[in-house]
Amino acid sequence: xxxxxxxxxxxxxxxxxxxxxxxxxxxxxxxxxxxxxxxxxxxxxxxxxxxxxxxxxxxxxxxxxxxxxxxxxxxxxxxxxxxxxxxxxxxxxxxxxxxxxxxxxxxxxxxxxxxxxxxxxxxxxxxxxxxxxxxxxxxxxxxxxxxxxxxxxxxxxxxxxxxxxxxxxxxxxxxxxxxxxxxxxxxxxxxxxxxxxxxxxxxxxxxxxxxxxxxxxxxxxx
Amino acid sequence: xxxxxxxxxxxxxxxxxxxxxxxxxxxxxxxxxxxxxxxxxxxxxxxxxxxxxxxxxxxxxxxxxxxxxxxxxxxxxxxxxxxxxxxxxxxxxxxxxxxxxxxxxxxxxxxxxxxxxxxxxxxxxxxxxxxxxxxxxxxxxxxxxxxxxxxxxxxxxxxxxxxxxxxxxxxxxxxxxxxxxxxxxxxxxxxxxxxxxxxxxxxxxxxxxxxxxxxxxxxxxxxxxxx
Numbered sequence: 001x002x003x004x005x006x007x008x009x010x011x012x013x014x015x016x017x018x019x020x021x022x023x024x025x026x027x028x029x030x031x032x033x034x035x036x037x038x039x040x041x042x043x044x045x046x047x048x049x050x051x052x053x054x055x056x057x058x059x060x061x062x063x064x065x066x067x068x069x070x071x072x073x074x075x076x077x078x079x080x081x082x083x084x085x086x087x088x089x090x091x092x093x094x095x096x097x098x099x100x101x102x103x104x105x106x107x108x109x110x111x112x113x114x115x116x117x118x119x120x121x122x123x124x125x126x127x128x129x130x131x132x133x134x135x136x137x138x139x140x141x142x143x144x145x146x147x148x149x150x151x152x153x154x155x156x157x158x159x160x161x162x163x164x165x166x167x168x169x170x171x172x173x174x175x176x177x178x179x180x181x182x183x184x185x186x187x188x189x190x191x192x193x194x195x196x197x198x199x200x201x202x203x204x205x206x207x208x209x210x211x212x213x214x215x216x217x218x219x220x221x222x
Numbered sequence: 223x224x225x226x227x228x229x230x231x232x233x234x235x236x237x238x239x240x241x242x243x244x245x246x247x248x249x250x251x252x253x254x255x256x257x258x259x260x261x262x263x264x265x266x267x268x269x270x271x272x273x274x275x276x277x278x279x280x281x282x283x284x285x286x287x288x289x290x291x292x293x294x295x296x297x298x299x300x301x302x303x304x305x306x307x308x309x310x311x312x313x314x315x316x317x318x319x320x321x322x323x324x325x326x327x328x329x330x331x332x333x334x335x336x337x338x339x340x341x342x343x344x345x346x347x348x349x350x351x352x353x354x355x356x357x358x359x360x361x362x363x364x365x366x367x368x369x370x371x372x373x374x375x376x377x378x379x380x381x382x383x384x385x386x387x388x389x390x391x392x393x394x395x396x397x398x399x400x401x402x403x404x405x406x407x408x409x410x411x412x413x414x415x416x417x418x419x420x421x422x423x424x425x426x427x428x429x430x431x432x433x434x435x436x437x438x439x440x441x442x443x444x445x446x447x448x449x
Contacts, residue, residue: 175336
């Protein structure tokens with residue numbers, strides 16, 4: 001029952017996004033532009049790029065992700081859709097997980113498009129050995145961004161100063177996960193051992209997913 | 223009654239601080255490697271402990287609010303978090319001064335410093351969020367959620383010097399199996415902690431009184447608008 005509700009919400013969000021492609025287009029365009037701008041900020045030679053590739057990539061994802069995540073609950077405000085969703089027999093937890101899954105798939109798709117752009121633009125050394133671990137880091141890191149982003153999207157949806165409050169709350173919360181993802185990515189691309197980061201990322205994902213599922217009802221309904 | 227408690231606490235904390243200052247500046251010798259600057263630890267460590275414990279207390283009061291829906295818990299959580307943020311700022315500032323002398327830089331991006339700065343930003347955001355929401359119950363709910371999520375980061379910061387090999391010194395206090403301080407040098411940290419804890423209790427009590435006035439004014443204003 002819970003899973004079916006989650007699935008309904010996820011497909012609903014993905015359908016409405018696929019029809020308008022608003023967040024998707026904005027996010028892709030933004031990530032490509034920001035990757036372009038980074039290339040002017042410094043001269044990317046292939047030795048240097050090994051040292052900060054992870055940072056660049058995850059900063060792009062964090063900012064591009066905000067475009068997807070911010071709209072997650074905001075788009076339900078029009079026509080009072082949010083009230084209808086809350087009044088529907090779907091539990092807040094199912095609503096949250098459904099929306100988080102939809103956001104995750106969108107953000108992951110954006111990442112899969114911008115990753116090759118990044119590899120091409122910056123001549124990142126790329127081999128088959130990096131592919132699977134990188135995919136794992138992408139999934140774990142993106143889920144961390146999604147959970148926090150979706151929860152705070154729900155929290156700030158009815159706030160005045162929403163545009164101001166969201167980044168001041170979301171980015172500091174994301175930083176631990178971002179740091180872990182950045183270090184792992186940099187280590188992967190440099191071919192050094194990944195270290196502590198993966199365990200930290202898994203723990204972060206589990207803790208914040210649980211907290212978000214527990215507290216989303218408090219945030220939405222009270 | 224509250225007045226008397228505040229005055230009593232203030233007198234006790236003032237006297238204790240004065241006695242501690244005397245110990246720290248006249249009785250204790252300079253540290254072997256660091257010289258005179260090591261004395262900053264007597265404020266850096268207590269301030270950060272109060273900041274960290276305060277964020278944790280704020281989380282407990284937030285849970286208290288979510289369970290009971292009593293706005294008094296929310297006022298307590300807000301007051302404690304606000305005071306803790308002041309102590310966290312003192313901790314960051316004193317740490318920075320120490321780092322300038324010992325490391326030669328004001329700031330290093332190691333895990334302890336970064337995670338603590340992240341906490342500072344999160345709870346700064348907590349206070350901003352409280353200003354952005356007008357309805358008291360909604361404000362209390364949102365603030366409680368942010369406080370609980372933020373406390374996870376406070377815990378990460380607390381553990382960071384054990385989990386990672388940071389540039390920040392490893393634990394020195396005996397309760398964390400540090401034992402890195404010479405005879406007689408650790409005790410003033412605890413006395414200072416007690417003095418500053420009394421001081422922060424005063425701040426919380428004053429802040430609570432202000433909060434209850436604010437609630438009363440808010441209620442009166444609503445009544446005036448309703449008529």
